Amino acid sequence: MITDPRVFEDDHLPRELMHREGAVETLLRAWEHTRLDETGDEVIIAGSSGVGKTALARHTLQRLATQTGINHAHVRCLGATPASILRTVCQEIGAGPPGNASTEVLQERLIEAVDRPTIVILDEADDLPSSPALDLLAGVPQLSTAVITHDLHRWIARLDHVESRYADATTLTLDRYGVSELADILGARARAGLPPTAVTRGQLERIADDVAGVAREGIQALRAAAKLAAERGHGTVESADIDDSFERARHRIRQSNLRSLPYHHQVLYAILFETGPLEAAALHDRYETVAAAAYDDHRLTPVGKRSRRNKLQKLITYDLVAREGPQHDPTYVAVDEDVEPTLTLPTWA
Secondary structure (H helix, E strand, O other): OOOOHHHHOOOOOOOOOOOOHHHHHHHHHHOHHHHHOOOOOOEEEEOOOOOOHHHHHHHHHHHHHHHHOOEEEEEEOOOOOHHHHHHHHHHHHOOOOOOOOOHHHHHHHHHHHOOOOEEEEEEOOOOHHHOOHHHHHHOOOOEEEEEEEOOHHHHHHOOOOOOOHHHHOEEEEOOOOOHHHHHHHHHHHHHHHOOOOOOOHHHHHHHHHHOOOOHHHHHHHHHHHHHHHHHOOOOOOOHHHHHOHHHHHHHHHHHHHHHHOOHHHHHHHHHHHHHOOEEHHHHHHHHHHHHHHHOOOOOOOOOOHHHHHHHHHHHHHOOOEEEEOOOOOOEEEEOOOOOOOOOOOOOOO
16 A cells, blocks of 8 residues: 555655744754855744654754755764764765774864864763763754754753853754644645555544644654554555554654664663563672673673663663653563564573
8 A cells, every 4th residue: 555665764855844834944044144145044843743853853954955955964863972973974975994993083084174163963962961972063063953962952962061062052942733734734644555444534633632732653653554554455454454553653663663673771671671670789780790791802891880771861862761660760671562672692692
């Protein structure tokens, strides 16, 4: 039944960003100086998972690049070191092969290469306030950034420098879509990726309502409903297909989320998946038991308890792990028994 699966992929960028027109205009105003060959404003885009933060930044930057030819890069910062962030920027703007150069050398290459306004999207940037990467990028003339994070106020509060260049940043906090708005977005995806009359407006509104306006969940639920309809031999999407679409969609999103996470998160998830519910103390003990083997021959080294807690919170945010019980002594449990770890822990550890 799906005629074009690409329109249901997370990285698909529609030509029109429906019901985000005001946010697009705000970003264009923040970057309007680039039309005069000047540096754009710093930007912070915040909002919960699945509301379209990355799509907004990419869509607007693509539109600006079409009009002005501005240089740009997109860096996923979760788990990235300052050097790897600068290395990705170098690669995307054509600043020469970065190799294993130090952060200082990479910054120098960027300073030499950035000879016109350049915008860098810093995606999944929740941990960047404590990273030297921001200062290193700030030292590159004509380069500005668009930071994507979940909590605007928490991100700003964690900045190391009071007199930060982000003090006057353009800020946007994206809310979830209304039911009618998300139904419009789903309708556009259906027209692009499904046969005509495959799904009704009422069904789209039902999906939008059930996912509480979260675009990513709605798009994946629509995809799942269409797949189920095809598997069941239905000519169009039926109510039963929608009934069963939501858990399949959440499962696919969880799988995608897990694949996107860095190695430390993978180790913690594997422990919980293979061991079952663990109280916090037992989880830390288990991590320390398997750490030597899990990190053997890996470029990374085990992390401390504080870092583990931060990574567990990311697993919770991504709906991979649930935290139960009292705040001071929680129990952690893997949410979906069908989302298998990407790595296998040693059985003897």
